Amino acid sequence: MRKIMLLFVFATWSLTGSAQESHYNKTVEQLKENNFYFFSQLLQNAEVSKQVLKSKKNQAWTASQKIALENQANLTRIIAADQLIAPYLFSEEVIATIIGEFQSISQQKSVKDFIQTMRNSGKYANLDTLNDATFLAAVVRFNLEAINYTLRVYGEGMDPFYPKIDAVSYEVTSNYYQRTLLYWSKHLLDHGKEDPLFFERSLNYAMYLLYFNHRDEGVRYEPLDEQYNAKAMAYAKEVDFEAYPYNALLVLGDGPANYRDPLSALGKLNLEIAVTQYRQKQAPFILVSGGHVHPNRTATCEAIVMKEELMKVYQIPEEAIIVEPYARHTTTNLRNATRLMLRYGFNITQKSMIVSHYNHIRMIYDPKFKQRFVKELGYLPGEFIEIENGTLLEYYPVEVMTQLNPLEPLDP
Template identity: 40%
Template sequence: MILASNKFMLFVVFFLIFAVRSYSQPRTVADKNFYWFSAIARTPAVQHLLSADPTLNDLCKTRQSLLRSHATDTCSWAPSLVTDFRFSATDSAEVAKALLALYHAHTALFDDLIDHQLRPSHCYQRFSAGNNETFLLNIWSQTIVGINYIIDQYGLGKRLRYPSIDSVTYDVNSRYYRAALKEMFAYLSEKTDSMSLFYQPSLFIALQLMDLNDRDEAARFEPLEAGENKAAFAAVQLTNWSKYKYATIVVPGEGPELTTVALDPMGRMRCNLAADRYRKGLAPFIIVSGGFVHPFQTPYAEAFEMKKYLLTQGIPESAIIIEPHARHTTTNLRNANRLMIRYGIPITMPSVVVSTKSQIDYIDLPQGRFDQRNLRELGYLPYKEKQRIGIHEVSYYPVMESLHMDPYDPLDP
């Protein structure tokens, strides 16, 4: 049996501890989008410094007051209610300056937070090359993007990166939504006394906006290791990898066109192709990837429906890993990589994407056009040594950057 290094296994153990802590609470959406806030919540000394800083405290009190005011004032339009909870360029610079001063004055404390919680989580993997000061400032810059994105999309109704599947559920100018926003502010006004940190008023607004739109996709099925992936996760630890050419077979989902259809016919084709290769011993695990995507606000998760279908085809549950959050071909690969890394599946082995011909053609687009989409949307390639090996297959090696949180995709960060 090929065993992972001790360092890697420590990472796996750390992540699973994080998963249990995170997913056992009703804050999974926040943990996935803003992990460093979760780390701060476990570090009282850092909380005390942030709440005592005059600049950060003033920002917190100003937004607390605004939140309370909107609970009873006559403002009823979305722009007048939520815009001031975004972080402006001025806000960003002031917070960055305050964080930098706190870091220099309490370096050991912040280094402990960064070195023992933030870096080991790999949630900010793309910032890992910088020193701790730069690492902290980069996290703050990314956080601003994430909070503003949620407020813009679910508060102001802006059509952002993927409007056909991820946009606001209601017309933000409708009577219903205006009334719902006022109720939201009244509801949150009762929680202002618990907001002692500069980011909490805006964070509470952002998360409540997502809840108002039933956008909890990032939390669904979690914790996977204790639920749908429990049998497969246990099997990973016992696998003799030397017996296989590929570590996993990755199957991207296909969203049906009809709300009455749980699994698209092309999704069944993809499952059948993967099952054939599993039976031939190509890899010990099939990762089915796809979330609640098409049609808009569908009740069906592609990965879950594919798993159900594979079980009817005689594939054992211990060989099926579901990844029920990806919303695009780019994140099918990225999220499959995340599970491989976190579960201890060796990424020094290649994996193979198996799908219908049209999707494999898309992944293998000439002139690197699929690569360009990944670079444009993710900022990196979630694979290396990608190679077309058949009409229905592309092989590749996963990369560690896949663990980095994406602030532009709050439903699957």
């Protein structure tokens, strides 16, 4: 029996490949995939990773970073958060050097194939018109700057774009948090790869910052397709969309003002409006959108609660409800809903209907909303046509919404 057990342990160790992989953190790996698709896929591409690892300049950066982190790990006193974060940050000079190193290998077949894979993914759709070298440079810069942003917000305590709902969870000047930053840094250094790619230590630390700040909202419902939308996905394959004026009713959230009520009064009104449209056979699906937003760090996910309300109170069949549980703003309500419709095979040239209360609809229809969309996400959201004064909008979305935005790491 002892021999069998030892063989089992050895086989398990062989499958994992290393002690590093035995410390697999599912949440952290999902955060990497969702926020930093380029780096996540690079780590899985052995040929391109080998080319990147060969770079003497990248090796020099990685070695100097390790020395700085080892020096910190040996400190017997607590230092400020910005000092602890500093070794993980990429300076403009380093970013420029790294981009140059990528461009020097951009004509190799494995790298060109990898660039095409990134294009095909749609994750960087807003950059797709660029030639290969410029595309690669833009994607690398975008990802490195986003790592810096995550480190500064959830390590140093810099204000995010929406500080009231997206900020760091602790007081960064407290002794407790400074010790937390230091001890996690030491732990990850001690259990990291011997020869990591130039970005791995910084990326790992940034994702663990999200993890121990309890800011993992962006992956809490994965696999979404299997756990919450499986019936709707199956139903979408059978639906005759041409029999309906709209392909979906996009119900926007209206977060409650307290931790007691899972839905606000106006949030319930949004559902009532959507149900009326659904029963008039305006669309085969009700798509509810809203994450853990209001009040700050609420345990309630608005989209999940809206689905429950639709089924329990209105007897809407589960296969007719699509859940989008991540959006934190009106901009990402529309973006994330479009992503799901594309993923589930909808023809997005067929219009959708946006459902919300009067003030919300008027805000979306105002030209300033498109300006905000461009400012926050980098592209226009599509076209809106008013159906009824202040209650419903026709919506024609755009495919570029598959573009990732790791500068909003709670909902990229």
